[in-house]
Amino acid sequence: MRRRLPVIIAFGIGFAMLIQYFIPHPRSEEFYNVIVQQxxxxxxxxxYIFALRSFFMHHITKVxxxxxxxxxxxxxxxxxLFMLLSGLITSRGPFFDSLYNxxxxxxxxxMFSLLAFFIxxxxxxxxxxxxxxxxxLLVTATIVMIGxxxxxxxxxxxxxxxxxxxxxxxxxxxxRGIRIGVGLGAVATAMKIMLGIExxxxxxx
Amino acid sequence: xxxxxxxxxxxxxxxxxGIAIVVIIPLIKPIGLPxxxxxxxxxxxxxIDTLGPESGPVMVVTGxxxxxMPELMPMEQALLRHCLTKGIPVISFGGLYPAYxxxxxxxxxxxxxxxxxxxxxxxxxxxxxxxxxxAVILSxxxxxxTTFGNDYYGTPIDSLPMLRxxxxxxxxxxxxxxxxxxxxxxxxxxxxxxxxxNIGVACTAVSAPAYYAFLQSGQFVGMMGGMKGAxxxxxxxxxxxxxxxxxxxxxxxxxxxxxxxxxxLLIILGNAGYFIVRRGERRRGIIRRKR
Amino acid sequence: xxxxxxxxxxxMPITVVARTDSISLKPPTNLRAMDTPNDHGKSITLFWxxxxxxxxxxxxxxxxxxxxxxxxxxxxxxxxxxxYVDQLGLRNNVEYQYSMRSINLEGVVSIFSELSPVVTAYxxxxxxxxxxxxxMIIIYFGLVIYFVRIARKGKxxxxxxxxxxxxxxEAVGRATEMGKPILYVPGIWPMDEIGTIAAMNILKPVAKKxxxxxxxxxxxxxxxxxxxxxQQTVKEGFTEAGRPDRYNQDDVFFLTxxxxxxxxGVNGIMVREKPATNLFLxxxxxxxLLLAETGNATGAIQIAGTDRVPQLxxxxxACDYCIMGEELYAASAYLSEDPRLVSSIxxxxxxxxxxxxxxxxxxxxxxxxxxxxxxxxxxx
Numbered sequence: 001m002r003r004r005l006p007v008i009i010a011f012g013i014g015f016a017m018l019i020q021y022f023i024p025h026p027r028s029e030e031f032y033n034v035i036v037q038q039x040x041x042x043x044x045x046x047x048y049i050f051a052l053r054s055f056f057m058h059h060i061t062k063v064x065x066x067x068x069x070x071x072x073x074x075x076x077x078x079x080x081l082f083m084l085l086s087g088l089i090t091s092r093g094p095f096f097d098s099l100y101n102x103x104x105x106x107x108x109x110x111m112f113s114l115l116a117f118f119i120x121x122x123x124x125x126x127x128x129x130x131x132x133x134x135x136x137l138l139v140t141a142t143i144v145m146i147g148x149x150x151x152x153x154x155x156x157x158x159x160x161x162x163x164x165x166x167x168x169x170x171x172x173x174x175x176r177g178i179r180i181g182v183g184l185g186a187v188a189t190a191m192k193i194m195l196g197i198e199x200x201x202x203x204x205x
Numbered sequence: 206x207x208x209x210x211x212x213x214x215x216x217x218x219x220x221x222x223g224i225a226i227v228v229i230i231p232l233i234k235p236i237g238l239p240x241x242x243x244x245x246x247x248x249x250x251x252x253i254d255t256l257g258p259e260s261g262p263v264m265v266v267t268g269x270x271x272x273x274m275p276e277l278m279p280m281e282q283a284l285l286r287h288c289l290t291k292g293i294p295v296i297s298f299g300g301l302y303p304a305y306x307x308x309x310x311x312x313x314x315x316x317x318x319x320x321x322x323x324x325x326x327x328x329x330x331x332x333x334x335x336x337x338x339x340a341v342i343l344s345x346x347x348x349x350x351t352t353f354g355n356d357y358y359g360t361p362i363d364s365l366p367m368l369r370x371x372x373x374x375x376x377x378x379x380x381x382x383x384x385x386x387x388x389x390x391x392x393x394x395x396x397x398x399x400x401x402x403n404i405g406v407a408c409t410a411v412s413a414p415a416y417y418a419f420l421q422s423g424q425f426v427g428m429m430g431g432m433k434g435a436x437x438x439x440x441x442x443x444x445x446x447x448x449x450x451x452x453x454x455x456x457x458x459x460x461x462x463x464x465x466x467x468x469x470l471l472i473i474l475g476n477a478g479y480f481i482v483r484r485g486e487r488r489r490g491i492i493r494r495k496r
Numbered sequence: 497x498x499x500x501x502x503x504x505x506x507x508m509p510i511t512v513v514a515r516t517d518s519i520s521l522k523p524p525t526n527l528r529a530m531d532t533p534n535d536h537g538k539s540i541t542l543f544w545x546x547x548x549x550x551x552x553x554x555x556x557x558x559x560x561x562x563x564x565x566x567x568x569x570x571x572x573x574x575x576x577x578x579x580y581v582d583q584l585g586l587r588n589n590v591e592y593q594y595s596m597r598s599i600n601l602e603g604v605v606s607i608f609s610e611l612s613p614v615v616t617a618y619x620x621x622x623x624x625x626x627x628x629x630x631x632m633i634i635i636y637f638g639l640v641i642y643f644v645r646i647a648r649k650g651k652x653x654x655x656x657x658x659x660x661x662x663x664x665x666e667a668v669g670r671a672t673e674m675g676k677p678i679l680y681v682p683g684i685w686p687m688d689e690i691g692t693i694a695a696m697n698i699l700k701p702v703a704k705k706x707x708x709x710x711x712x713x714x715x716x717x718x719x720x721x722x723x724x725x726x727q728q729t730v731k732e733g734f735t736e737a738g739r740p741d742r743y744n745q746d747d748v749f750f751l752t753x754x755x756x757x758x759x760x761g762v763n764g765i766m767v768r769e770k771p772a773t774n775l776f777l778x779x780x781x782x783x784x785l786l787l788a789e790t791g792n793a794t795g796a797i798q799i800a801g802t803d804r805v806p807q808l809x810x811x812x813x814a815c816d817y818c819i820m821g822e823e824l825y826a827a828s829a830y831l832s833e834d835p836r837l838v839s840s841i842x843x844x845x846x847x848x849x850x851x852x853x854x855x856x857x858x859x860x861x862x863x864x865x866x867x868x869x870x871x872x873x874x875x876x
Contacts, residue, residue: 022630024536025619033340040688044721051720051750058749068768100307104754105271111756112272112782116464118789119810120224121217124471125792126813128479138476142469148410148433149462150238160241172417175805178821179415182803184847185822186690187633188840191640197836198697198828217793272756272782347583370572372584386781411782411806 007196014194055080140166207485209478220471227467231459238462240455242437245420249405249427250441252379253287261378262294262371266392267309268301268384273409274308279435279454280407281308281383283442285316285329290447294367295329296377299357301341301388306334310357319450326365333357342395346374346402374402379426381405389416393424407434432457521606522547523597524556529615534626537619538586542594542612543579550575553598557605558582562592570594588618628872639843647839655838660799660817661830664698664775667797668705671772677712677747678702679771681762681787683778683802684755687721690825691803695778696722696729697828698801702775703733707742716751716765718758723750759783763790776800776815777824780807788814801827 013035020028059073087096129135146152147163192198242250253263265284269277288295297313299306313331323329332353335341344352349371350362362368370376380402382389389406397404403426406416410431419425429438435454442449524544532539542558553575560570560582573580586592591614598606647653671678680702682695699715706713715730717723727748734743751761763786766774774791776784776798784800784807791798792814800811801819811818819827822844829837858869 018633022623022626023621024534024623025621026536029536047720047724051723051753054720054723054750055752058746061746069764072764097307105274105307108270108272108754108756109274111760111786113275115782115785116228117221117224118785120464120468120471121220122785122789122792122810122813123468124215124217124220124475127472127475129476138472142472145465145469148431149465150240150433150436150458151462151466153241154238160243164243167414168417168421171414172421175415176418178805178808180851181822181844181848182805182825184636184844184851185825186803187636188640188844188847189690189694189825191637192837192840193693195641197644197840375581409782415806 007199011194011196014190018194052080207482209481213475213478213482223467223471224464227463228460231463232456235456236459236462238459240433240436240440240458242441243434245417245428245430246434246437247427247441248420249381249407249429250287250438252403252405252426253284253293254291254445256288256291256293256378258292258294260293261376262296262367263288264296264298264377264380266298266300266380266382266384266388267305267312268382268386268388269308270304270385271308273385275453275457276409276432276435277383277385277407278308278312279432279452279457280429280438281312282316282450283435283438283454284381284383284407285312286319286448286450287438287442289316289320289323289328290442292328293378294371296368296371297329297331299332299334301334301338301391303334303336306357316450319448326360327367330365330367331357339391339395342391343399346396346400348373374400377402379403379405381407383407384412385409387412389419389425393419397424410434432461515604516607517600517604518607520549520552521598521600521604522549523606523609525609527594527596527609527612529592529594529612531615531617532581532583534620534623537588538617539581539583540586540592540594540615540617541579541581542596544596544609546575546578547598547606552600554601555599556596557599559595559597559608560592561595562590567595586617589616591616636843636847639846640840643839643842643846644836647835650835653835653838653842655826655830655841658819658823658826658830660801660819660823661827663797663799663817664702664831665705667773667775667799668702668709668711670797672709672711674772676772677714677769678706678773678775679762679766679769679791679796680713680715680775681778682715682717682722682726683776683780684718684758684783685779686719687725689779691779692719692722694803694824694827696725698775698777698824698831699726700729700733701831703730704737707734707737707739710739710742712744713747714765714769714771715748716758716762717749718751718753718755720750720753723748755781755783756786759786762787766790766794766796770794771796774798776802776811777819777827778802780804780811785810785814791815 016031017035020032056077059077062073063070063077083096083099086099090096123141127134127138127141129138143159144163144166146155147159147166152159152163189198256263263284265281265288267281285295285297287293297309299309309331313329317323317325317329320328325331333356335353337344341352349368353362355361356365374380374396380392380396382392382404384406385408389404389408389412392404396402404424405427406419406425407429408416408431410433413428413430413434416425416428416430420428429435432454436452436458439449439452439455443452524546526543526545528543530541530543532541544556547553555572555574556577557569558571558573558580559567561567570584571580571582582594593614594612595608595610597608643653668678680699682699683689683692685692687693687696703713713730715726717726727745730748731740731743731745734740752758765771766787767790771791771794774787774796776787776791777800780787780802781804784802784804788798788800788811798815799817799819800815801824802808802811803821803824805821808818808820826841826844829841854869854873858873861867861869
């Protein structure tokens with residue numbers, strides 16, 4: 001029963017949600033609201049308690065054992081508590097907004113900006129004309145990189161139009177093909193889970 | 206070890222330094238490369254440009270957080286400037302996730318400061334975050350006032366003059382989702398397919414290729430992709446004589462142009478080094494395993 | 497129009513004195529009303545024919561009455577419309593009737609049109625306009641079940657090689673030889689996403705291999721439910737390998753729920769712990785290149801897999817192996833070689849073949865002007 005009950009629940013809820021999509025009646029919408037907006041949110045809220053426990057246990061262990069970088073574990077724990085208490089005490093007022101605008105926002109922006117540097121080093125290392133396919137990728141990437149910036153138009157008037165053609169014809173065709181496959185795969189995986197054929201994610205067979 | 210072998214093992218720190226230099230220099234000494242608008246941006250611009258004060262409002266949805274702000278904030282500001290210049294009523298919607306409301310407020314505050322003659326509640330309104338994602342999009346299709354209740358500042362929707370004749374999507378001219386994630390697909394699924402409202406997209410350069418299919422089928426009226434898309438929109442605004450503000454995207458394009466050129470140069474040199482080293486190894490009879 | 501809009505939200509009876517012009521302004525004709533189909537009720541759709549001369553008409557006012565509601569302004573439609581959906585203040589199973597009149601820019605109105613037939617709004621139990629989707633789902637389900645049954649009879653089904661999955665064993669072995677851990681990043685999306693479920697499906701055979709090789713696996717998680725499932729999955733993998741004693745719950749932990757903070761945290765783990773093998777499997781967004789490039793800098797062998805198409809180029813550039821799109825979903829079947837799982841992939845292939853055939857014939861028929869096949873695939 002311990003193995004069967006999760007499968008029965010997965011089938012029941014999965015099938016119900018599938019049927020719910022085709023039923024516009026308010027009773028069906030209420031069911032969707034209860035499952036998605038209420039149960040889901042309640043489960044998530046409680047799971048965050050476990051997540052915080054895991055977070056603190058992980059970092060406290062690092063500090064206790066003085067593992068490499070344990071100072072940053074201490075900083076992480078202090079930061080979490082500081083933000084949490086700031087939000088609770090000030091009721092998300094201007095001080096909390098300042099923490100978001102002047103600490104979190106710049107940090108997020110900085111991490112994202114690393115992509116510019118990393119793409120350069122990745123391109124230098126990986127874009128080698130080792131074979132025909134790699135050469136084709138290399139040439140196309142070069143054309144698109146030039147055409148997507150104003151200097152492309154400056155070098156050749158037709159460059160932006162060539163790039164638009166690449167984006168709207170071969171690139172889009174490839175995207176569509178992969179998306180169709182992903183869509184079918186997603187439906188098949190969901191079906192396997194509903195029917196109990198796929199059980200690896202449950203952590204027991 | 207020969208020069209090219211050393212070059213192929215170039216420490217990435219030098220590449221990072223090169224990128225930093227080519228990005229910073231144009232910001233200090235702009236080059237002023239010309240921007241040529243492309244069709245997806247022209248389509249979006251033209252659609253909005255044909256609207257006016259008597260049209261239904263344009264809803265600008267903020268769907269990005271600080272990480273994608275450099276790319277997407279210029280787009281949102283350009284859209285807001287365009288609408289306010291033309292006198293098109295604007296509904297600024299703070300987004301489907303709580304992380305986006307700060308960005309929405311930043312955009313509307315900065316742009317509205319440049320239009321002191323425009324009044325809040327009459328020319329533009331700012332709606333806050335409501336949880337629910339797809340449920341919110343669907344609910345707007347029924348009744349905006351019931352969905353939101355109040356605006357971001359707590360004012361009842363019913364008391365805002367601009368929204369008195371605006372009930373749902375049938376009264377809205379266009380919804381533009383300025384997004385760093387996949388939320389345009391939600392607007393497509395729930396707003397466009399179900400209620401028939403026109404949708405425009407302003408997205409990151411990485412996401413843009415995925416939306417060309419929807420552009421081609423006419424499901425999106427137009428698209429701004431990446432910082433170049435924002436720069437093209439600013440260029441179209443400038444050509445029409447509309448106020449463009451600081452043109453942050455256009456300023457950034459010089460840096461992006463040089464960065465792209467540097468990457469292309471590195472790729473060319475890397476391949477040159479690859480072939481030279483390989484030829485040298487073949488001459489010395491070193492067997493290389495095919496990858 | 498202004499007068500009409502002022503009373504838009506009200507159920508005020510017609511006490512406003514609007515100047516009527518019965519000569520030059522004509523009301524709409526042939527007013528029909530029906531319950532809006534395929535919806536949750538409280539919605540009525542109106543159709544009408546415009547007057548012959550609309551040159552001085554700005555729009556149409558729509559009035560509604562019921563047994564307990566006097567005739568009042570319920571909506572407004574611009575002159576170029578011949579359809580309106582009334583959704584404000586309606587009740588289900590109540591009989592309504594509608595009437596309309598034209599209005600010009602000066603606020604002068606025409607006489608009322610004839611009342612529409614009585615109409616009632618009610619919710620539907622089935623979306624008839626999406627029956628084609630239901631049929632396709634049933635056919636696809638049928639295909640999957642059919643091939644599962646064939647597989648149960650013992651028929652061998654061919655699966656092409658997926659190099660990224662074949663390399664998993666080599667990657668785990670390499671980490672064991674070097675005495676370094678394996679880093680498994682299950683993506684940044686919650687458990688309700690198919691890509692994350694696929695990542696958990698791959699985690700178990702990987703954990704089993706790690707246990708067999710007596711190595712160590714680190715799984716930082718961005719979502720609390722994913723963390724919980726990952727802990728159970730890794731524990732089961734170790735138990736199945738006969739080494740439950742080697743399972744360390746501290747190695748499967750919650751890192752943070754913010755995207756770039758997670759990327760920074762995982763990068764820190766890669767730089768400090770220096771895993772020999774990095775596995776990036778699941779749903780990724782902008783942080784994909786940050787993770788892959790940092791991992792490359794540490795010299796690890798990297799296998800990545802995602803169903804997010806825009807991130808595939810970054811993984812292809814920075815990783816040794818890349819599992820693309822639906823290959824990620826097929827991984828569980830590929831690794832376990834369970835006939836029931838493998839057979840579902842066959843059904844996917846048949847589904848794709850059906851779509852290819854439809855694309856071909858749909859294109860041909862569209863060129864010939866026959867668009868009926870398009871309607872089979874349209875929703876709504």
